[in-house]
Amino acid sequence: MESEINKAVELILSSSHTTVFTGAGISVESGIPPFRGKDGLWSKYDPQILDISYFYSNPGKSWKVIREIFYDFFGKAEPNHAHKAIALMEQSGFIKTVITQNIDGLHQAAGSKNVLEFHGTSKSLTCTECGEKFEASEISLDEIPPKCKKCNGLLKPDFIFFGEPIPEPAGTLSFEEAEKSDLFIVVGTSGEIMPASLIPIEAQRNGAKIIEINKNPSNYTAEELPDIFLQGKATEVFAELMKALKNKGKKE
Numbered sequence: 001m002e003s004e005i006n007k008a009v010e011l012i013l014s015s016s017h018t019t020v021f022t023g024a025g026i027s028v029e030s031g032i033p034p035f036r037g038k039d040g041l042w043s044k045y046d047p048q049i050l051d052i053s054y055f056y057s058n059p060g061k062s063w064k065v066i067r068e069i070f071y072d073f074f075g076k077a078e079p080n081h082a083h084k085a086i087a088l089m090e091q092s093g094f095i096k097t098v099i100t101q102n103i104d105g106l107h108q109a110a111g112s113k114n115v116l117e118f119h120g121t122s123k124s125l126t127c128t129e130c131g132e133k134f135e136a137s138e139i140s141l142d143e144i145p146p147k148c149k150k151c152n153g154l155l156k157p158d159f160i161f162f163g164e165p166i167p168e169p170a171g172t173l174s175f176e177e178a179e180k181s182d183l184f185i186v187v188g189t190s191g192e193i194m195p196a197s198l199i200p201i202e203a204q205r206n207g208a209k210i211i212e213i214n215k216n217p218s219n220y221t222a223e224e225l226p227d228i229f230l231q232g233k234a235t236e237v238f239a240e241l242m243k244a245l246k247n248k249g250k251k252e
Helices: 002-014 024-028 052-057 059-076 081-091 106-110 170-180 198-205 234-251
Strands: 018-022 097-100 115-117 120-127 133-135 155-159 183-187 209-214 228-231
Touching: 002 209, 002 228, 002 234, 018 198, 052 059, 059 120, 081 106, 081 234, 097 170, 115 170, 170 198, 183 198, 198 209, 209 234
Parallel strands: 018 097, 018 183, 097 115, 183 209, 209 228
Antiparallel strands: 120 133, 120 155
């Protein structure tokens, strides 16, 4: 692994535009389970609760589960060392942009500034009637479904439900970042969810080198997309990368 870490560091140091692309795997170490897989949320909850038609037909039932998953439980999650390392790398000029499929806001909480939330965010709610937007923290979820303070309309979280399009401008900007990146770091994603899974492929098509950081091989690994595959937990791999970057800086 050490030689692969050193190769990755060389790519990071020589890159002029590095983008990080994250999925559920980076937040697992903050206590947030993935949606899919043996211990995923869809093994415990019916995915129907996040279908947009079901939400409008059964807002109370949908919101009951949404509150339990995304606010009672996820709301307690804190950024882990991988989120913090990415934020430090951005502050140091090594990373230009973070594109995340996650809706938990942990990149921003860790200090990342330029974050594109491809699937939206759980941190804000929008009224389905008048369009007024609220921070989730300012809305009481004691009574569900929550209602708009302005017009009493139904509030919906600002992440995408099944049956909704990718939010803009995050969707377009994410693919634009892929086109102009010369290094793309893929972290904690299986590469199964469309159209997000196409973003690293777009980066490679435009000449970017690909570093993949994953606990287990992914669809990208199987397709031999990455130039470097760093297998392990995101927190542990980023700890090694940060150490190697620091050592490289001292030598120079």
